[in-house]
Amino acid sequence: MAHARLLARKKAEAERVKARLRDVDFARLQDPGWSQTLPFPGLSTSAVGKRPPREFEFVGRSAYLDIMRLVLEEDPQSPTRGLLITGARGKGKSCILRAVAVELIGRSQRVISFWYLDACQDLLRQVQDSLLFAYSDSEEALAETGRISSVESLSDFLEGRKAAGDFIFFVSDGEENYGDQHEDGTSRRRAEAKKWLEALERGCNFVIKTLSPEAHDVRVGASQMEEYELKDNFGEEEYSSFIRGTTTVLGGMLKNHPDREEDVLLFAGKHPMSLFYLSSACDEYVRDITGTSSSRKRLRVKNLGVLDLRTGAMDTRVYEDPGKMDEPEGFLDDEQAWQAVLLKFKQGGPFKSIRKYINDYKGPEESLRDPASVSKSFVSGDGSFCTDFIHAVHLEAALERLKGLVFRSPTFQAIVKGKLDDPDIIWPQIGWACEGFVAEAIMAVGLKFKQRVRRPVELKSLNGEPVRLDPRQWEPLKPVYLKPGRYSFKYIDGVIAWVDEKGVMHFLALQVTVSLEGHTKTEYQFMQRAQVERWYTGPCIWYYVYLCPVKVESLEESRKASSSRGGSSPTSSRPVQSQETLVEYQREQLQFDQCFEQNLGQEEVLLLRKLGEVREREMERRKKAKAMQEHSYRQLLKSLPPRKWALYKRLKTRELLEVEAKKCGISDPSPKNYKNIYVLLSAMDV
Numbered sequence: 283m284a285h286a287r288l289l290a291r292k293k294a295e296a297e298r299v300k301a302r303l304r305d306v307d308f309a310r311l312q313d314p315g316w317s318q319t320l321p322f323p324g325l326s327t328s329a330v331g332k333r334p335p336r337e338f339e340f341v342g343r344s345a346y347l348d349i350m351r352l353v354l355e356e357d358p359q360s361p362t363r364g365l366l367i368t369g370a371r372g373k374g375k376s377c378i379l380r381a382v383a384v385e386l387i388g389r390s391q392r393v394i395s396f397w398y399l400d401a402c403q404d405l406l407r408q409v410q411d412s413l414l415f416a417y418s419d420s421e422e423a424l425a426e427t428g429r430i431s432s433v434e435s436l437s438d439f440l441e442g443r444k445a446a447g448d449f450i451f452f453v454s455d456g457e458e459n460y461g462d463q464h465e466d467g468t469s470r471r472r473a474e475a476k477k478w479l480e481a482l483e484r485g486c487n488f489v490i491k492t493l494s495p496e497a498h499d500v501r502v503g504a505s506q507m508e509e510y511e512l513k514d515n516f517g518e519e520e521y522s523s524f525i526r527g528t529t530t531v532l533g534g535m536l537k538n539h540p541d542r543e544e545d546v547l548l549f550a551g552k553h554p555m556s557l558f559y560l561s562s563a564c565d566e567y568v569r570d571i572t573g574t575s576s577s578r579k580r581l582r583v584k585n586l587g588v589l590d591l592r593t594g595a596m597d598t599r600v601y602e603d604p605g606k607m608d609e610p611e612g613f614l615d616d617e618q619a620w621q622a623v624l625l626k627f628k629q630g631g632p633f634k635s636i637r638k639y640i641n642d643y644k645g646p647e648e649s650l651r652d653p654a655s656v657s658k659s660f661v662s663g664d665g666s667f668c669t670d671f672i673h674a675v676h677l678e679a680a681l682e683r684l685k686g687l688v689f690r691s692p693t694f695q696a697i698v699k700g701k702l703d704d705p706d707i708i709w710p711q712i713g714w715a716c717e718g719f720v721a722e723a724i725m726a727v728g729l730k731f732k733q734r735v736r737r738p739v740e741l742k743s744l745n746g747e748p749v750r751l752d753p754r755q756w757e758p759l760k761p762v763y764l765k766p767g768r769y770s771f772k773y774i775d776g777v778i779a780w781v782d783e784k785g786v787m788h789f790l791a792l793q794v795t796v797s798l799e800g801h802t803k804t805e806y807q808f809m810q811r812a813q814v815e816r817w818y819t820g821p822c823i824w825y826y827v828y829l830c831p832v833k834v835e836s837l838e839e840s841r842k843a844s845s846s847r848g849g850s851s852p853t854s855s856r857p858v859q860s861q862e863t864l865v866e867y868q869r870e871q872l873q874f875d876q877c878f879e880q881n882l883g884q885e886e887v888l889l890l891r892k893l894g895e896v897r898e899r900e901m902e903r904r905k906k907a908k909a910m911q912e913h914s915y916r917q918l919l920k921s922l923p924p925r926k927w928a929l930y931k932r933l934k935t936r937e938l939l940e941v942e943a944k945k946c947g948i949s950d951p952s953p954k955n956y957k958n959i960y961v962l963l964s965a966m967d968v
Contacts, residue, residue: 300388300419303387305388306321345514348510376492380397393453394450398455436481454489549628643683742765787822808826827872828871874891930963
């Protein structure tokens with residue numbers, strides 16, 4: 283009797299969920315301009331293991347339409363009998379797969395789905411729950427599912443349903459969790475789970491599943507499936523939809539502080555998983571303060587200890603009653619609060635797992651010299667990491683483990699030469715080697731600066747924790763190389779620091795580049811007083827140093843001659859006047875074969891020059907892409923009605939333009955920013 287009641291409850295729940303799935307606006311699933319909350323396509327009782335929550339936010343993806351076409355337009359005579367969605371971790375494969383299941387079930391297709399068959403739990407119950415959800419509308423089929431007790435009887439059931447006229451889709455996520463390297467359950471339990479999944483794959487008409495880059499054993503068994511690689515992170519519209527439509531604290535904070543979008547793009551990029559974890563870090567920070575989730579309801583406030591990033595001291599604050607505040611994002615107005623959120627994000631689970639993987643790697647240590655060949659989870663099809671920050675975490679972990687020559691070793695140089703022989707090589711695939719080589723060369727042979735070689739005695743990886751530098755703890759004239767890695771300073775590739783006999787700190791902020799003009803923005807961002815004072819506030823002397831693999835024109839020369847490249851001396855410098863928001867510093871430009879001339883061999887210099895050439899090609903490619911984008915938006919602007927332009931001019935005259943732009947999350951509403959103006963005018967009501 284109890285079993286019958288439980289079965290009735292599960293059946294009723296399945297029918298309620300399916301009714302909600304039928305109400306979903308399927309057209310919006312493929313529209314990058316929309317986001318919506320979707321019901322999870324499964325029973326709540328299947329919430330064992332790592333199943334997603336009862337509802338999930340879905341941002342429309344342009345790739346979704348391509349995937350659904352492959353699913354729905356499958357030729358019955360085709361030798362393929364399934365679709366394999368591949369791509370780097372965090373691109374959104376699982377989320378798209380869930381949306382595919384939502385649409386198929388919502389369109390009354392027969393779908394058996396597994397989001398994570400937990401090898402540590404009762405496998406038969408999980409299989410029966412999945413079948414119950416798929417066949418909740420068929421009493422005959424439900425009676426048959428109750429008699430399933432083995433893999434063989436499952437196969438018989440599926441064959442019987444197909445003979446009765448059913449076309450069955452099987453949707454499976456996380457299948458690589460049952461490989462030999464996975465830790466969930468014993469090897470026997472994992473093998474048993476795999477048998478159930480294989481029976482479902484054989485017994486269903488069409489299989490749709492995801493696969494991560496490193497799951498080679500699963501790929502071998504998918505030879506009869508068509509493969510679709512999810513290559514890209516969010517596009518501009520998808521990114522905007524995510525921020526605007528699926529986040530409460532992060533989206534609201536960016537409206538109030540549009541300048542912080544640079545931090546968001548630096549650490550999370552437009553990588554869906556990274557953005558999700560950053561949004562979660564914002565929510566957790568507010569929850570730590572209020573004791574409640576970051577919903578729009580009234581929040582309860584408690585005392586909170588906040589780490590002062592300047593002094594390293596804990597400051598207990600009692601926040602103003604947020605009932606007087608319109609939105610929970612107000613808790614992030616304080617810059618220290620935002621830095622605490624970024625720290626929480628950088629120390630989060632995905633990045634810990636990267637460091638652990640590199641640290642536990644059992645293969646040849648030589649392989650760690652090229653992290654992309656060892657840890658493929660976050661590597662896109664073109665060989666580049668999903669975000670610059672994810673790449674930095676991989677590289678830092680590899681360097682910390684090797685603790686010796688990496689970039690200047692013959693083995694690594696052979697790897698780089700091999701990559702450079704590829705005529706289609708692009709900067710994201712190889713550029714990181716340039717910065718790493720420079721760091722190692724400086725540690726090994728020093729940097730010739732102002733007629734004196736500065737050779738660091740120590741390399742410090744500052745690991746993300748707020749650190750306030752104290753010159754009293756430094757030996758005079760003993761330089762230290764500070765590697766950014768997870769540390770909070772950004773926009774540069776490294777810092778050489780030393781203290782002189784008078785106790786004054788000297789800093790060389792290093793930027794490796796072949797295009798000085800392309801880094802003027804990051805130069806001024808790094809030299810902001812607020813940025814520098816996060817980690818040092820005492821008397822100091824600053825240099826912003828451009829290290830150039832090849833001979834390039836100075837900033838002054840490039841601004842004088844926009845059409846032809848002029849020559850420049852190996853070293854050039856220019857003092858930069860102190861402004862209210864900037865620390866006083868001097869800009870320096872050094873050429874590799876001069877600052878390393880006494881110690882680097884000809885082959886090393888040649889290698890660096892070739893890397894510089896790849897970077898030059900990348901800069902040209904980006905310029906062309908930007909020009910094409912600007913041309914496209916100029917054409918779109920021409921299509922807008924004249925009354926929109928009249929409204930724009932009226933707002934500009936009355937100095938209300940920035941106010942309207944801020945409402946749309948736009949930081950630069952200048953007439954030359956064609957894209958932002960198009961977005962702004964499209965959103966404004968006349």
